Amino acid sequence: MLTGKDRYDLFVIGGGINGAAVACDAAGRGLAVGLAEMHDFAEGTSSRSSKLIHGGLRYLETYDFKLVRDALREREILMAKAPHLVWPLRLVLPHVPGRRPRWLIRLGLFLYDHLAARKSLSASEAVNLANHPAGAALKPEFRRGFAYSDCRGDDARLVIANLLGAQRHGADIYARHRFVSARRDADVWAIELENRLTGERISIHARALVNASGPWVIGVGQTIDGVAATRRLRLVKGSHIIVPRQWAGEHGYFLQTGDGRTMEAFPFEEDFTSIGTTDEPWEEAPEAVAIADKEIDYMLAEVNRFLRRPVARGDIVWSYAGVRPLFEVGGARDSDLSTLTRDYSFDIDQREGKAAVLTIYGGKLTTHRRLAEDAMAKLAPFLQSPRRGRTVEETLPGGDFGDGGMAGFEAVLKRDFAWLPDGQRRRYARLYGTRARALLAGVQGIQDMGTHFGAGLYEREVAFLVETEWARFAEDIIWRRTKLGLRMTATEIACLEAALTRRRER
Numbered sequence: 001m002l003t004g005k006d007r008y009d010l011f012v013i014g015g016g017i018n019g020a021a022v023a024c025d026a027a028g029r030g031l032a033v034g035l036a037e038m039h040d041f042a043e044g045t046s047s048r049s050s051k052l053i054h055g056g057l058r059y060l061e062t063y064d065f066k067l068v069r070d071a072l073r074e075r076e077i078l079m080a081k082a083p084h085l086v087w088p089l090r091l092v093l094p095h096v097p098g099r100r101p102r103w104l105i106r107l108g109l110f111l112y113d114h115l116a117a118r119k120s121l122s123a124s125e126a127v128n129l130a131n132h133p134a135g136a137a138l139k140p141e142f143r144r145g146f147a148y149s150d151c152r153g154d155d156a157r158l159v160i161a162n163l164l165g166a167q168r169h170g171a172d173i174y175a176r177h178r179f180v181s182a183r184r185d186a187d188v189w190a191i192e193l194e195n196r197l198t199g200e201r202i203s204i205h206a207r208a209l210v211n212a213s214g215p216w217v218i219g220v221g222q223t224i225d226g227v228a229a230t231r232r233l234r235l236v237k238g239s240h241i242i243v244p245r246q247w248a249g250e251h252g253y254f255l256q257t258g259d260g261r262t263m264e265a266f267p268f269e270e271d272f273t274s275i276g277t278t279d280e281p282w283e284e285a286p287e288a289v290a291i292a293d294k295e296i297d298y299m300l301a302e303v304n305r306f307l308r309r310p311v312a313r314g315d316i317v318w319s320y321a322g323v324r325p326l327f328e329v330g331g332a333r334d335s336d337l338s339t340l341t342r343d344y345s346f347d348i349d350q351r352e353g354k355a356a357v358l359t360i361y362g363g364k365l366t367t368h369r370r371l372a373e374d375a376m377a378k379l380a381p382f383l384q385s386p387r388r389g390r391t392v393e394e395t396l397p398g399g400d401f402g403d404g405g406m407a408g409f410e411a412v413l414k415r416d417f418a419w420l421p422d423g424q425r426r427r428y429a430r431l432y433g434t435r436a437r438a439l440l441a442g443v444q445g446i447q448d449m450g451t452h453f454g455a456g457l458y459e460r461e462v463a464f465l466v467e468t469e470w471a472r473f474a475e476d477i478i479w480r481r482t483k484l485g486l487r488m489t490a491t492e493i494a495c496l497e498a499a500l501t502r503r504r505e506r
């Protein structure tokens, strides 16, 4: 095993969910691991997903049974590893006459229920929307439907939790460092990184390299000595709109759209509803991605075909867009974008068994743990890990609630920090899990929390995020570590940015 700050067994390029998960798995095996992310963690695709931890009911239509089964298994594992970041969501699917027949939906849901073991999630059922609570928000013509179980997750926080997991096992995390190039130097990689804030260049070495740069994978691959891309990547844009909460109840809707696709709408951040997503070809640079007016029109039109109380353009409080890094399996045309596989695949390149590089193509948020395990299996001939992988059983930092579960932990927080408002306590438990104790250590009352920036964001939490989660700018805090950007005013955000600048200059 290589030792020392600048010599790693494995170096990971990209701090999205897949890079973070590989670093977490590899470090847990006792390997010396480094990871570099050029922007903020999860700033790429991994904070812009639909945030479903799901098998993907619609992938059954493309016969992607293996992907669905594996993803359903992961759903169970992730709920146990990080119950604060992955939680159940009951989805209601209104039947639309003339669209998918009821027998087909019933068959799909039967498969969905049985492709992988379910421990805590309830099975699907047919529902009469005329008297089911979920019918109240729908137009009266939707009388029949189905309800089934999936999960919701916090994509950006899952990235942070995996990075913290990697760090717990000794990994070095290079925040805001761009991977510039790598060349083979005898049996190791000589890697150059650039500090994005200072421009400083750093040289490090690693025995193996993982290119987990998502939509940037081809460009990054071109900077790795002697590695040629073997796949054509298709960037597929997907956008979401967030509006004030549209219905009571915690259920979401899985909606069949007029063009044969599907869309989801579900409660978001307690007071809001998330609506999405779209599938649009994207030919420009991944960082240039932005929601288009026609996507907004499409999503509003589709959701309003179902909802009794229409959603208006003026209701939109936030929107975001991301690109899925999908790869072609057999020359799909633009019209087939929603059917391109969401599964992942790898390329491995090595010279005489030395200085290997593994390139990751595709993947879903849901399958990140499994992807990391498979990646490590591929790299096993080049890296002799001191320990076996243990990401199935090991909780992510903050997820160690014990027998009382998250509810038990919240009760303990309530007892020990009685002064903390209910919403604040729930938010800390949901975002940080048991790490909320570290955030609140030594705090006796609200007077010890420091400056209030707005929407319940205090100086204490800001310091916690800067010191333990690599947050640097207001955007990192209000859109990725938390979603308080939904509730803070422009003036409050400017004050937060000014305070972060002052903090850095201290």
Ligand SMILES: Cc1cc2nc3c(=O)[nH]c(=O)nc-3n(C[C@H](O)[C@H](O)[C@H](O)COP(=O)(O)OP(=O)(O)OC[C@H]3O[C@@H](n4cnc5c(N)ncnc54)[C@H](O)[C@@H]3O)c2cc1C
Residues within 6 Å of the ligand: 013, 014, 015, 016, 017, 018, 019, 036, 037, 038, 039, 040, 041, 042, 043, 044, 045, 046, 047, 048, 049, 050, 051, 052, 053, 054, 177, 178, 179, 180, 212, 213, 214, 215, 216, 220, 236, 237, 238, 239, 277, 321, 322, 323, 324, 325, 362, 363, 364, 365, 366, 367
């Ligand atoms: C609209 C949409 C909806 C989705 N919904 C779901 C869903 O509901 N459920 C689900 O399971 N999956 C979903 N996905 C898929 C999932 O979000 C992605 O598969 C996943 O986030 C990809 O993660 P990644 O780590 O591969 O890529 P990214 O998150 O993009 O990470 C790659 C990172 O590499 C960094 N990078 C690039 N070049 C360099 C360099 N030179 N040096 C250092 N760093 C570099 C980038 O800055 C980036 O942060 C969705 C995707 C989209 C776009």
